[in-house]
Amino acid sequence: MGTVLTVRDINVYYGAIHAIKGISFDVNRGEIVTLIGANGAGKSTTLHTISGLLRSKTGDIEFLESSIARTPAHKIVSKGISHVPEGRRIFQGMTVEENLQMGAFVTKPDRIAHNLEYVYEQFPRLKERTRQIAGTLSGGEQQMLAMGRALMSDPRLLMLDEPSMGLAPILVDQIFEIIQNLNKAGTTILLVEQNAQMALSVADRAYVIETGRITLSGTGEELAKSDEVRKAYLGG
Amino acid sequence: MNFLNSLISGLSLGSVYAIIALGYTMVYGISKMLNFAHGDVIMVGGYVSFILTMYVGMNGWLALLVAMVACTILGILIERLAYRPLRGTGSLAVLITAIGVSYFLQNSALLIWGANPRVFNSLFNGMKTIHAAGGQLTITPESLFTIIANIVIMIALTLFVSKTKAGKAMRAVSEDNGAAQLMGINVNQSISLTFAIGSGLAAVAGVLMCSAYPVLMPTTGAMPGIKAFTAAVFGGIGSIPGAMIGGLLLGIIEIFARAYISTELSDAIVFACLIIVLLVKPTGLLGKKINEKV
Secondary structure (H helix, E strand, O other), X not given: OOEEEEEEEEEEEEOOEEEEEEEEXXXXXXXXXXXXXXXXXXXXXXXXXXXXXXXXXXXXXXXXXXXXXXXOHHHHHHHOEEEEOOOOOOOOOOEHHHHHHHHOOOOOHHHHHHHHHHHHHHOHHHHHOOOOEHHHOOHHHHHHHHHHHHHOXXXXXXXXXXXXXXXXHHHHHHXXXXXXXXXXXXXXXXXXXXXXXXXXXXXXXXXXXXXXXXXXXXXXXXXXXXXXXXXXXXXX | OHHHHHHHHXXXXXXXXXXXXXXXXXXXXXXXXXXXXXXXXXXXXXXXXXXXXXXXXXXXXXXXHHHHHHHHXXXXXXXXXXXXXXXXXXXXXXXXXXXXXXXXXXXHHHHHHOOOOEEXXXXXXOXXXXXXXXXXXXXXXXXXXXXXXXXXXXXXXXXXXXHOHHXXXXXXXXXXHHXXXXXXXXXXXXXXXXXXXXXXXXXXXXXXXXXXXXXXXOOOOHHHHHHHHHHHHHHOOOOHHHHHHHHHHHHHHHHHHHHHHOOXXXXXXXXXXXXXXXXXXXXXXXXXXXXXXX
């Protein structure tokens, strides 16, 4: 199998606030791993630290056997990690196509056409709207665009932060189906979700984060059955 | 004819404002800061060109090119040394630093070049003024070239930000700095490039302005700087076409106020127009309201 990502004992602070208190976990090749937990538990902070937008004071982050803990944020994506941030954060004033081009900012030119085709195959809706200004897309389409943009760089690891946020249930199902398809096509996925039920149903393994610490871990199935998780996150 | 003559001078003055305003608006767009030292970069551009033509005997156009290079480097240095260390701190600290850089440039110029006003040699010396309509309509080469330069710069810049990879990266950083980094865009590089372009254009504006109004002293850049900042806000700060429209309108209003109302009141009228526009449309003429979808 092989480990793709190893996060070891990271501690992250926002000024005086100790947001991440010694989190360690790993992601293996081909897996869907999910981090679940309440709002403010530190899930997004963990992803931001992996992306280099935040720094850990301790520990290390290894990706494909080399440390990325000190790599500047703009060099992370060319190492093979793509991050779809919470709230999508697409470039609202740009067209769909320009957003996808930005996603391919560090992609080798001879791969761009191929990746674009792959993205349009996964998200046919985007292909119908290439010239549309991204800010005018619906919420679901914006999520698709954010994911498509992230796929333009040929990621080895795709990190998704709350892909279901604010979407109608039917769209949530669709997004999760796409996540599973991407995973079957070979992309390793690290998924952060508040929708624990959905996340656990697709995940190979899962970690529960509470106030900056990992409190539980196991396979998706195990955690879905665990009493603690059911009480806290699955509504009994 | 008086009307047409005023319109041409207005367009010409407005073109200078527009070119300066671009520097304000692009820098604001990408780093959300007001670079109040921008006006003084114009003055430095003017002096570099003045020294090279007067004391070195360089051709005016070549001197303009050297002035552009000098200001480009100056702009990059200002960002690197004064503003970058403050990135991520409060906007007040950056604002005060910008005012400090402005004074630093003015006083350095005072020290190096002295307080005496210098008479700038027009870049277009020797070219003929165009007279039309039986001599009633006059178009100076300064006006003509300033208007043309503005149009060329606007077209070039619009193509740059909409077609090139570096230009699109600048737009991406302007919209969302963090997301741009996730794409692999080097934000520092993008911001440096923006300062470089803005400052290079400031040199062009400086030489064009000094050609039309040939008095050069260390405070030469201050008032046009403020006016161009006003133009940028007028048109909608952060917007490139906004800077163009804001600059042109400001120039036209100023010249018409001078011609038809009162020379003394012209600045007051300009700023009154700004206030009215901002009351009706707080984001400026072409300013975007940012709508977020969650």
